[in-house]
Amino acid sequence: MRLMFSLIFLVLSVVLSAGNNSKVWRSNGVEVWFIADNNLPMLDLSLVFDAGSIREGKNQGLAKLTNSMIFTGCGNNLESDVAKLFEASGASNSADSEYDFAKVSLRVLTERQYLEPALAAYTQCLSEPRFSMKSLSKVRSILAAKWRENQKDPIYLAMGNLKKQFYPNHAYGRFTNVAPKKMSEIKLESINSFYRAHYNRANAKLILVGDLSDQQAHKIADKITASLLKGAPLPKLPKIKPGLLKSANIYLPNQVQDTFVLALPGLAISANGSLALDIANQPLASGALSSRLMQQLREKYGFTYSISGLMRQRKLAGEYYILFKSRPKVSDKALSVAQQTIENYLHTGASAKEFEFAKKAMINEYKYSSSSNYGLMQDLVATAGVSLGLDWYQSYPERVNKISLEKINKVFADMYAKVKPVIVRVINAK
């Protein structure tokens, strides 16, 4: 019996590479990343599927809705039965869907009495999902409530406006949770077929972080991957046609501050220069007190509480946003100071000192993030979700250190040279 297990083990698991405490291999065709961490008796695991909203085609909201239906029933278990299986082990199960990917996760103690039933429930939910009309109705209602809440959030509204302008007729041009009317048009059959086409071995990566031996990790991986449908590779994604950008005002009741989002196109995550752009954002708009925008708008003028730049980098495209809020009395001045500060930064570029500090801060942030299983898992899911490898993530400090000051200043200036930033402003509706 033992011998047979070893043979199966060899066939199912093909080792691809190995790091210090990390291993990569294939299990039933699925790439597995395992990072051993024996500090606490717990395991985090996530299956990352190529099932984000970029895969939903014209069925707006289908990716989010499908993902939200996972754990609402499987085999003969109703939603509450499924929940009981996890709760009894103290395990925490979750699912989420983004633009580029969807994930299904589990956090559980590694003592056998907890681990085994939780893994069995997790595996069953993925292999034998049972999506019912009752659950669909409940999930729709919860997502609709969230959507309505978002319609009252000025930043959400401004970002929504910009997304639409950036990517008309593309999934990146809308939020993953779409309007309730669109959600109500999605049929149960569509959810079932989206699930079958995307939540399968051909489109999955499995990530394990925690207190397991190599042997345990292989065994768990094999069990999970074997339970998934085989599936088929998905078609290549078409390129995005960028839209024309225009500044806009949005009116919202009861606003005592104006909300500003300044935006322009950035780079996709794997594009040459994407990391350089990230570094270039730090001295200008990291959100730290020392950034140039904070120094000007907050420290010098007291126009805002916080201002920060967000480099959004996804699989197919990216954008750059600068966000802040300011009281109406001074908001025009605040905008003008922000624009002038950006102009000055483009003129001078980051200084050698700012560049050094930025690199150090980013590497330290990376170290901090990867110091907890939770933070590490978040990072790895985001990496796997945009089809990049574990090596890419682990080489982050090295890649940051390799970039030159000239490079970051050039890519940042190039970004601004292509298009003038547009401004979306959310103002009180009188």
Added chain:
Amino acid sequence: MKKLLLTLALMSNVLYGYPEFFQGKLGNGLRILVLPKQTYPNALVQVWYGVGSKDEIDGHTGLSHILEHMMFTGTKDTKDFTARVDQVGGSHNATTSYDYTNYYESVPPENIADFLRLEADRMQNLELTSDGIKNELKSIVEERMMRIDNNLSAKLYEQAMAALHMRGPYHHMIIGWMSDIKGTKTNDINDWYKKWYAPNNALLVVAGPVDANEIFKLANNYFGSIPAKTLPERTIRQDIALTTNINFTLSSKSFAGDTVVMSFLAPSLVAAANEKDCYALYLLACILVNGKNSILYHDLVDAGIANAVSSYYDMARQYNTNINFEFKLKNANNKAQALAKFFANIKKIAKGDIDSELLKRTRAMITADDVFEQDDFMALVFSLAKYSIIGLEPENRFKFASKIAAVSKDDLKFVARKYLLSGMYSQQFMKGE
């Protein structure tokens, strides 16, 4: 220096399965907490002061938070604290709470001594200027607008808490009332700083790849000579038991949906006559709203009355506090039904009608969460320091799961009756338009 080092006692607390930590105290009263973790990439340096919004009086609310902002404006020797952090690629921030104010840096371990020196410096040598304060107040006004005034739910909650804690120390929000913020004078902040920022009202925390003995020596070196102060005597303002329920109803286009929040006065670990009440109340809230098999998820969400149910209760407070239950309704007409179900279930619990299986699963979730929470070392350090600054032994943090396990059905019955049925409540009803 040696004279001041009177009670530097190295106390190791190793509890099974939990990280090791050490505590000590300098002669000037500065308490020290060290959590070594050799695999952690950065050193965490924190100074916590035992002063927060609970200590403020009417007309001067928000002072602790304003002072927190001003602590970054510099001393004679260090004009720019932030620049020092940037130089080493570190990160830093501060928070003000009801019970405390803390300052924290995450820096490379080789820079620990520098930041101990900087923290010791700003504990005693802060330079405040009228212009600096005038300017900082503008950004604090913006912060208040962002957190509260631009958010009707937060505004309503602020008023509801002021009514529920009519006279108690948690009467006002941490950031303070807008008119108080705007009316703050340089002297107010200076006085606040001089009154409360003293080694005998502070806790130094160092964590990460460190040696506890080394840290105690460094702490003594930099903080040991700072004289203790006579701290102001605190007049504890006790909450008044409400004679009637207070209902706040607000309709607005700013609300996306219809939400009802029920707030009850509740005990804290420090102030409770019997700390068991806190654990029982926590467990009670969990069986009501945690997870898809919780009582109210079943009765409200599964039954189509609400889209979400949740609760909030922070028992690690210095004074008696509040417990909140929030129901995001499917529509405003469901409010009466939701509240009827809520109180019917509380009454059932008060009679001892409690599902043993649900209780078992809920305890399993809490036990597991207790381990999961240790995954984030920085959060764990904050949690232990919080316990310590409010006057609890840090190891209590590690007894959480066992205390929950010791809660009986009788305890649940008792707290359901005492805190949720006998007392009055504040109800906030937000209706979307």
